[in-house]
Amino acid sequence: MILVFLGPPGSGKGTQAKNLSKEFGLLHISTGDLLRDAVKRATPLGLKAKEYMERGELVPDSLILSLIEEVMPLESGFILDGFPRTIAQAIALEDMLKKHGKEIDKVILFDVSEEVVVDRLSGRLTCSQCGEVYHKKYNPPKQEGICDVCGGKLIQREDDKEEVIRKRFRVYQEQTRPLIDFYRERDKLISLNATLSVEEVKEKLLEAIKDGN
Numbered sequence: 592m593i594l595v596f597l598g599p600p601g602s603g604k605g606t607q608a609k610n611l612s613k614e615f616g617l618l619h620i621s622t623g624d625l626l627r628d629a630v631k632r633a634t635p636l637g638l639k640a641k642e643y644m645e646r647g648e649l650v651p652d653s654l655i656l657s658l659i660e661e662v663m664p665l666e667s668g669f670i671l672d673g674f675p676r677t678i679a680q681a682i683a684l685e686d687m688l689k690k691h692g693k694e695i696d697k698v699i700l701f702d703v704s705e706e707v708v709v710d711r712l713s714g715r716l717t718c719s720q721c722g723e724v725y726h727k728k729y730n731p732p733k734q735e736g737i738c739d740v741c742g743g744k745l746i747q748r749e750d751d752k753e754e755v756i757r758k759r760f761r762v763y764q765e766q767t768r769p770l771i772d773f774y775r776e777r778d779k780l781i782s783l784n785a786t787l788s789v790e791e792v793k794e795k796l797l798e799a800i801k802d803g804n
């Protein structure tokens with residue numbers, strides 16, 4: 592199964608992708624996580640991507656596409672979280688999959704408003720070591736500032752400051768939202784009300800994958 596998780600920043604794509612990938616044995620490919628890792632290790636890609644990410648802008652398509660080509664598995668199923676984000680990326684993905692006789696099964700749209708996005712991202716805490724994600728109100732760690740999983744320090748992502756969050760939302764509206772029609776025309780799109788709780792969204796997601804609508 593090949594799934595694409597589409598939606599604004601903070602709509603819960605990563606949270607649900609982590610759960611679903613474990614449950615279904617799918618690889619979770621998050622372009623945001625891959626880029627943050629490259630930035631941390633100061634690789635040539637990381638050095639090029641850093642400024643775009645800090646400003647809340649999209650990293651150029653050419654960089655993202657070579658990254659995806661490197662990591663995309665040909666044997667197993669996977670969830671793409673945060674990719675594609677432009678029409679050019681979506682077309683390139685279609686071509687890449689076609690070459691291997693594959694296609695996307697479903698595109699899940701995580702639908703939330705700008706105010707929900709700001710509330711979620713301004714309260715998000717991320718483990719500086721293992722990347723586990725928490726929320727100050729909705730999913731707090733057992734011990735303040737410490738990751739439950741690995742004991743690492745919890746930090747606020749550089750791009751989770753209100754000004755950058757609002758910029759990322761605008762970038763989403765301008766450059767990524769057109770993908771909704773792109774996938775609707777291909778009969779792949781399933782829209783979820785992602786303002787519900789994590790458990791409720793999970794339930795709707797499982798139903799949508801089973802039913803296909």
Ligand code: AP5
Binds near residue numbers: 604626644645680
């Ligand atoms: P990326 O890391 O992909 O960021 P994003 O799409 O902005 O998404 P987030 O990770 O911020 O949010 P999410 O939807 O995964 O929400 P989460 O589950 O964490 O990209 C970062 C940057 O990298 C981009 O700005 C760009 O520069 C670059 N980039 C990445 N991919 C690219 C591409 N393809 N092309 C070009 N550039 C690219 O949840 C958020 C918070 O809410 C958490 O605290 C969580 O605990 C909480 N939460 C989750 N669900 C719920 C719920 N149902 N109820 C209450 N709280 C919830």
